Amino acid sequence: MSLEVFEYMKKYDYEQVVLCYDKASGLKAIIAIHDTTLGPALGGTRMWTYASEDDAILDALRLSRGMTYKAAAAGLNLGGGKTVIIGDPRKDKSEALFRAFGRYVESLNGRYITAEDVGTSVQDMEYVRMETRWVTGVASGSGDPSPMTAFGVWKGMKAAAKEKFGTDSLSGMTVAVQGLGHVGYYLCKYLADEGAKLVVTDIFPERVEKVVQEFGARAVEPEAIYGVEAEIFAPCALGAVVNDETLPQFKFQIIAGAANNVLKEERHGDELEAKGILYAPDFVINAGGLINVADELEGYNRERAIQKIAGIYDNILRVFAIAKRDNIPTYKAAEVMAEERIRTIGQVRNNFLRK
Numbered sequence: 001m002s003l004e005v006f007e008y009m010k011k012y013d014y015e016q017v018v019l020c021y022d023k024a025s026g027l028k029a030i031i032a033i034h035d036t037t038l039g040p041a042l043g044g045t046r047m048w049t050y051a052s053e054d055d056a057i058l059d060a061l062r063l064s065r066g067m068t069y070k071a072a073a074a075g076l077n078l079g080g081g082k083t084v085i086i087g088d089p090r091k092d093k094s095e096a097l098f099r100a101f102g103r104y105v106e107s108l109n110g111r112y113i114t115a116e117d118v119g120t121s122v123q124d125m126e127y128v129r130m131e132t133r134w135v136t137g138v139a140s141g142s143g144d145p146s147p148m149t150a151f152g153v154w155k156g157m158k159a160a161a162k163e164k165f166g167t168d169s170l171s172g173m174t175v176a177v178q179g180l181g182h183v184g185y186y187l188c189k190y191l192a193d194e195g196a197k198l199v200v201t202d203i204f205p206e207r208v209e210k211v212v213q214e215f216g217a218r219a220v221e222p223e224a225i226y227g228v229e230a231e232i233f234a235p236c237a238l239g240a241v242v243n244d245e246t247l248p249q250f251k252f253q254i255i256a257g258a259a260n261n262v263l264k265e266e267r268h269g270d271e272l273e274a275k276g277i278l279y280a281p282d283f284v285i286n287a288g289g290l291i292n293v294a295d296e297l298e299g300y301n302r303e304r305a306i307q308k309i310a311g312i313y314d315n316i317l318r319v320f321a322i323a324k325r326d327n328i329p330t331y332k333a334a335e336v337m338a339e340e341r342i343r344t345i346g347q348v349r350n351n352f353l354r355k
Helices: 005-012 053-073 095-107 122-129 146-165 182-194 205-215 222-227 266-274 288-298 302-310 312-326 330-349
Strands: 016-022 027-035 045-048 079-086 174-178 197-201 232-235
Touching: 005 053, 016 053, 016 095, 027 053, 027 095, 045 053, 045 122, 053 079, 053 288, 053 330, 079 095, 095 122, 146 182, 146 232, 146 288, 146 302, 146 312, 174 182, 174 222, 182 197, 182 205, 197 205, 197 222, 266 330, 288 302, 302 312, 312 330
Parallel strands: 045 079, 174 197, 174 232
Antiparallel strands: 016 027, 027 079
16 A cells, blocks of 8 residues: 555644444445534534545545534534545445444444435435434434535625725625535535636536526636636635646635635645635534534534524634734644633543543
8 A cells, every 4th residue: 555544644633543344334434533622523424436446535534624623713623533534426336335334434333424415415415324323414413514615605705805805895806716516516606696606617517507507607617717707716626626727827815715625735825815816714604504413412503503604704814813913824723712612621631530
């Protein structure tokens, strides 16, 4: 294996990686648990056609670490975890596969709580629930978290506009949205309702057509989205879209979207800063879905969840304040905000432990 898993775990302080295989259902999955200082690890299950097993493991590792920071920055008493299932979500799903996965989740006895993510659905989580109670986002709970994620991104985008332009109104602004799945679609709805102009793209033409027809968006080819004239770029597909190839094309003033791991490398965050492009860090702005499913753990209350998710606006402004306080790029400021909370609460929770 070319990926040195233990070295990677040591470098970023991971706790556990579980490789899951079930012959009967064809399940091949990786559960990564990064940090449980604040509470049990919560993170969704992604199903994707990975080019290699190394790619799948690395994705699980990166995503789980992102969930640690996301939960901490959102003020939740949860740690970070993530699952990736290797397979085509359009062809390889079955009841048996998700129930087999549920057995693995159950074996962790509450250290890891799962939910839906890219390539999985509420129905898939219902199958998981047949084998374990450590699952959220089910039909009897909060359901599909996508609209809530979109709501949080919209709120965070408004905060970024306030910081950059002095107003949080997006009316009349052009927003380039990349990825029109569940989250991207609902984000477009919020933006269109506010009067923003939309430029959109997706690898699935039917998604593009739907957004064009419903919201009057202008469609471009997938590779063209990076060079469009727009105040705001909202990446809502997969990660690493801010990279050496795309950065020189940017005419945006703000990057604020739902995708995870938007920066291919940390230095790309430095380059955004140098270009004067304001970056709303992904794990802060896209925490709405996590906040929503986490509310299930208290007995789901929709209005309470919406109120908590609206707080992403203030969290984004707090990140910008830390960036100015410490004279660092916003991506580093977001990590500082999360790490300060993990460190402080971790110390508090060490009080009165039995020796």
